[in-house]
Amino acid sequence: MxxxxxxxxxxxxxxxxxxxxxxxxxxxxxxxxxxxxxxxxHTAPSPVEVFILSKTTSSVTVGWGQASGEVKGFILSITNQTSNQQLNLSAQETWSYRFEGLSPGSHYTVDVISSNGERTTNASVDINTIPGAPQEVLLVEEDVTSSVFVSWGAAAGGWRGTR
Structure with a gap:
């Protein structure tokens, strides 16, 4: 200096x-x-790298790496157009978290904010929960030789097609 x-x-x-x-x-x-x-x-801590560890139709588990600089805690949030969850964790707690109660097939943004008590740095990752299974699956007609015809209702959450 x-x-x-x-x-x-x-x-x-x-x-x-x-x-x-x-x-x-x-x-x-x-x-x-x-x-x-x-x-x-005090300078702000460096941003962390955020990892998607797992996802289901109603939950997302994320983890994050270590930030350089002084870190006293993390602010975690998951948001989309209709919901927002947020919590504070100390730097001594496990560096992963499972968000639950999410909607199937929905897009979310997860933010992990590193804080030294005075300054913060943000890192984020986008994720989609898994769509739900098709509803009301019915056997419509069966051809005993080689074909089966089935109908079903839309799956819960966003989906792009069915195989």
Missing amino acids: GVASSSRSTVIGGLEGSGSTGSELTPSQNMVWKAVDELTI
Whole structure:
């Protein structure tokens, strides 16, 4: 870190983190300068990498890697157009979580926010829950030689086709 000083201003440079690398302080008429032995500046932790560990029709389990820098906890959320779940976890807790009570075949965004208590950094991943099984499956007609005709209702949640 570099410090340059004159009677009119002080420039502090060489700080790590986001934003500018220097700030200029200019005394005003009513400003009193005090000597500071130590100045601690906390930068935001690095973003974590978020992993999809598993998914079902009604749940999603995510995990995340370690952030560099000081991390005191994580804020987890899962959102879509109709719902939002959020919780706070300490950095000492398991680095995975299972969100439950989700809708089948729906799109969600999972956010893992690293926090040092003062600053935060966000990482996210998009995921779709598994669509539900087709409903009301009925045997319509059976040809004893080689064919079966079946009908069914739509599956719960979004789906693109049936095989």
